Amino acid sequence: KNEVEQSPQNLTAQEGEFITINCSYSVGISALHWLQQHPGGGIVSLFMLSSGKKKHGRLIATINIQEKHSSLHITASHPRDSAVYICAALRPVGQFYFGTGTSLTVIP
Amino acid sequence: EAGVAQSPRYKIIEKRQSVAFWCNPISGHATLYWYQQILGQGPKLLIQFQNNGVVDDSQLPKDRFSAERLKGVDSTLKIQPAKLEDSAVYLCASSRGRTSGGSTDTQYFGPGTRLTVL
Numbered sequence: 381k382n383e384v385e386q387s388p389q390n391l392t393a394q395e396g397e398f399i400t401i402n403c404s405y406s407v408g409i410s411a412l413h414w415l416q417q418h419p420g421g422g423i424v425s426l427f428m429l430s431s432g433k434k435k436h437g438r439l440i441a442t443i444n445i446q447e448k449h450s451s452l453h454i455t456a457s458h459p460r461d462s463a464v465y466i467c468a469a470l471r472p473v474g475q476f477y478f479g480t481g482t483s484l485t486v487i488p
Numbered sequence: 489e490a491g492v493a494q495s496p497r498y499k500i501i502e503k504r505q506s507v508a509f510w511c512n513p514i515s516g517h518a519t520l521y522w523y524q525q526i527l528g529q530g531p532k533l534l535i536q537f538q539n540n541g542v543v544d545d546s547q548l549p550k551d552r553f554s555a556e557r558l559k560g561v562d563s564t565l566k567i568q569p570a571k572l573e574d575s576a577v578y579l580c581a582s583s584r585g586r587t588s589g590g591s592t593d594t595q596y597f598g599p600g601t602r603l604t605v606l
Contacts, residue, residue: 415531
């Protein structure tokens, strides 16, 4: 069993839909990252969370430390949001555990 | 299938010393990435290889960092000389390579090498 589990693995949405990607982890963490990977490109860090909620534009990330769960929400989705979204749990010793990613396709 | 292998897992050096990291990607993966992840920050892409050619090294500090993938398989990343601010986890990732139709190309990450520069 992976230390970090993401769901769904694949997601197709119509433009404008509200999207949620979930991440559950089983290890103690100091922070949790949400990463975005566009086709053929490197990875961009979207959020780093250790508690509560963060918002950047149409993206919202939340984390519940007690439940060891985080969600990434995209409001008013757009085709340019199509990418792989990766949840990464940062252990206190500095080691990352990565989820397998969620491949999102937003159809115009 | 075997995952991305990296070595060493940990390295401690003094500033001005040199260090090298090694990465062996998943068999058959054409694309290889090196990332630097400083504590508390997200990973930063240093260099991307497609087979043995460099696709993107725009964020590689070329005065001290170098990387090669001579045979298009495994890769080494070198820092010479190291500075205190180079302390970070160095992540290697690989992917199959560009896919047709614009679909995403998932990266698979190695366990990372944690570098401490004293």
